[in-house]
Amino acid sequence: MSEIAINQRSWLKWILIGAGWTLFALFFSSEIVVTRAYLGRPLGFGQAFTAWLICALLWFAATPLILWLARRFPLERHRWFRSALVHLAAASVLSFLLLGLYVYIMSLIGLEPGPRTFLQAFRGQLVGSFHSEFLTYWMVIGLCQGVDYYRKYRERELRASQLETRLAQAQLDALKMQLHPHFLFNTLNSISVLMTEDVKAARRMLIRLSELLRASLENAGAHEVSLKEELEFLRNYLEIEQMRFQDRLTVRIEVEPSALDACVPNLILQPLVENAIRHGIAPRAQPGVVEIRAERENGMVQLQVRDNGAGLGSASPETLMKGIGLSNTQARLKQLYGAAHRFEMHDAAGGGLEVTIAIPFRNHTASADTLVD
Secondary structure, three states, X not given: OOHHHHHHHHHHHHHHHHHHHHHHHHHHHHHHHHHHHHOOOOOOHHHHHHHHHHHHHHHHHHHHHHHHHXXXXXXXXXXXXXXXXXXXXXXXXXXXXXXXXXXHHHHHOOOOOOOOOHHHHHHHHHHHHHHHHHHHHHHHHHHHHHHHHHHHHHHHHHHHHHXXXXXXXXXXXXXXXXXXXXXXXXXXXXXXXXXXXXXXXXXXXXXXXXXXHHHHHHOOOOXXXXXXXXXXXXXXXXXXXXXXXXXXXXXXXXXXXXXXOEEXXXXXXXXXXXXXXXXXXXXXXXXXXXXXXXXXXXXXXXXXXXXXXXXXXXXXXXXHOOOHHHHHHHHHHHHHHOOOOEEEEEEOOOOXXXXXXXXXXXXXXXXXXXXXX
């Protein structure tokens, strides 16, 4: 925090404290005016307010000392007895001194009634007002303790919130670290298989893999990218798989233009497509189709990956979810969106498996501008 901001906060604090003591004077001066009027001994509001304002100003002048004592001797569980003794002594001494100053100032401005000496007037104030002054000190101490407890509560709340954010970020980073090796090992395995069949194709696949890894490193620190960026990465991945399966793999991509700027989790489509190819295309001798769709619907972005393979068959969605790619995807969605997302896996109407993800729509450009601001 800058020095100017600290000074501004300090000034604001003392303005509020001054306003509080002014309200204190207004409250008790109005009370004495009403009481005197009821008893048939009316007192002008100006005279009553002047007297109480002097009292409030004296307490305002003593407030820095009281605040220091409250910080230096807090009423905490492990040292409350010692602190209470200090405050009892401070309340007694300060009440005695402030009453003396009050009587002196009142006599100087001619508001002390009757031809009494200073000692007589002081004795009268001491008998009639010492206990209220004593309680005023403890009122200020109580307010200090309340503000301090609230400040510490807010600090603990902020620290807890920061820890939760860091934990969620660390968990997301760990999930991404699982995904990158998983994708890399599967691709290298595909290249090793192709090396025995077509060396030139394997070399082209290695080049595509290096381009793909370069693209993934560009977004290594981002948990969300635009759908357009995600699709560009996916197309590079599909070029590798197309080399592997050649005519056996057909890919269809249908994306609403209005969805291209949507924020989506980085590397969210690649494991879904990889799963579709691995379970829907690879086991089949005949050609297969993988369809990728994206659209906006009711404030959500819906992503869908579908293949025309055997579908779930005898397996359950829970069995497929045990794989790193899909389990990782589900965990990341939960971390990023909580309950505000949908992840579904079921047999497609015309055969094959269909995986659908729905997440809240947020414009990636607007989100990036907000971060810059």
